[in-house]
């Protein structure tokens with residue numbers, strides 16, 4: 345059974361959500377913040393971050409997007425990732441990578457720049473371009489691949505959740521509606537019981 349090493353209110357939440365979408369058994373180890381720099385955890389993740397996932401054969405992997413893709417692949421019957429080599433699979437790769445590089449990276453830079461109060465937030469524009477592109481892609485559809493909810497939606501919606509919780513999605517009503525749809529899914533609600541726990 346895979347084991348997820350996680351902390352609530354972190355990027356672990358997207359993996360908890362995906363695991364709930366899959367519905368297969370798994371084990372959880374909740375880490376206290378200081379445990380991230382323990383020798384044991386540094387052996388799982390060289391930067392001492394969460395999440396990390398131990399696979400059935402003992403292999404340990406990190407990077408939340410890679411973990412989500414791997415879990416989706418391990419459970420093809422859950423329908424969260426299209427067949428290898430298909431055009432739909434290409435779009436899943438596209439949007440998963442977009443989530444981490446074009447949305448999440450500028451979002452966190454923007455949050456940092458705003459906190460430093462320099463008055464200059466160049467990353468806002470970078471995030472805005474990506475958010476507008478994503479909103480346009482969702483214009484005529486519920487999910488990024490149309491009717492089919494995939495791991496790409498887990499990734500994009502989880503980044504948008506981070507933006508919305510900071511009040512940064514006001515300019516994108518289409519993305520707020522998408523996020524609302526995503527967060528209404530029973531799996532998201534079930535995962536929130538772990539994702540939203542106190543950190544200790």
Ligand SMILES: N[C@@H](CCC(=O)N[C@@H](CS)C(=O)NCC(=O)O)C(=O)O
Nearest residue numbers: 354355392393394395406407408409
């Ligand atoms: N790109 C990594 C980022 C992991 C990451 O930065 N995790 C944060 C929590 S959201 C963390 O553990 N931070 C602790 C630290 O930076 O020391 C992923 O998506 O898994």
